[in-house]
Amino acid sequence: MINEVSRLSYDAALAVLHWLVARARERSLPGVRLNLAARCTLVRLARSLGARDLGTYAWQVLVPDWPTFLHTVAPTLESRLATSAFAGLTDRLPISLYRQHFTLVFDAGRLAAVEEDPGAEAEFHCHPDAFAPLVLGQRTLSELRYQYPDVSIADRRQLLVETLFPPATGFLYTCTG
Secondary structure, eight states: BBBOOOOOOOHHHHHHHHHHHHHHHHHHOOOOOOOOOTSSSHHHHHHHTTOOOOOOOOOOOSOOOHHHHHHHHHHHHHHHHHHTTTOOOOOOEEOOSSSOOEEEEEEEEEEEEEEEEEESOOOOEEOOOHHHHHHSSSOOHHHHHHTTTTTOOOOGGGHHHHHHSSOOOOOOOOOOO
C-alpha cells in the first residue's frame, strides 16, 4: 500500500508504477493499493493504464456546533460570495436541520451572524446527516437530493447555497504512525 508520494513527472510516475508492480509480484501480492488523492499523478496514470478504482470510504464528519463552525469559516464563505453574483449580499438565509434551526445573516457581503432561530420559516431544509457533506464540499446539492429526497430548498435560494457550498476536491489522509 502506498500512502504518500511527491509530485512526479510522467516518466518518474511510470517508473514507480513498474517498480511497485514488480515488488508486488515478487511477494505474490494480488496488486498494489494506492491510498492517495484521486488527482495525484501516480493514481491518474495507474487508472489510464487500466488500474481499477475500488472506491474510497465516505466522509463521516460530525460537526457538533454548526453556528460556531459556520462563523469560523466565515472568511471562506465571504470570499465565495465576493467572487460571485452575490457580491455585497445583504440578506438572511434560514436553514432547518430538523432539530436545529439557524439563520445565516449577511450584511454587505459579510457573514454578520449565525443566529439560532427555531421559529424562523426555513428556506433550506436539509437532513442533518447531509449537511456536513454539503458544507465540506464532498457532495453537491443535487447529489444530496438524490440520496435524501427530503432535502428541499426554495428555488430562489438554490444558487446562493451552491455558491456558499461548492463541491471540492478533498482527500482525508488517514494514516497514523
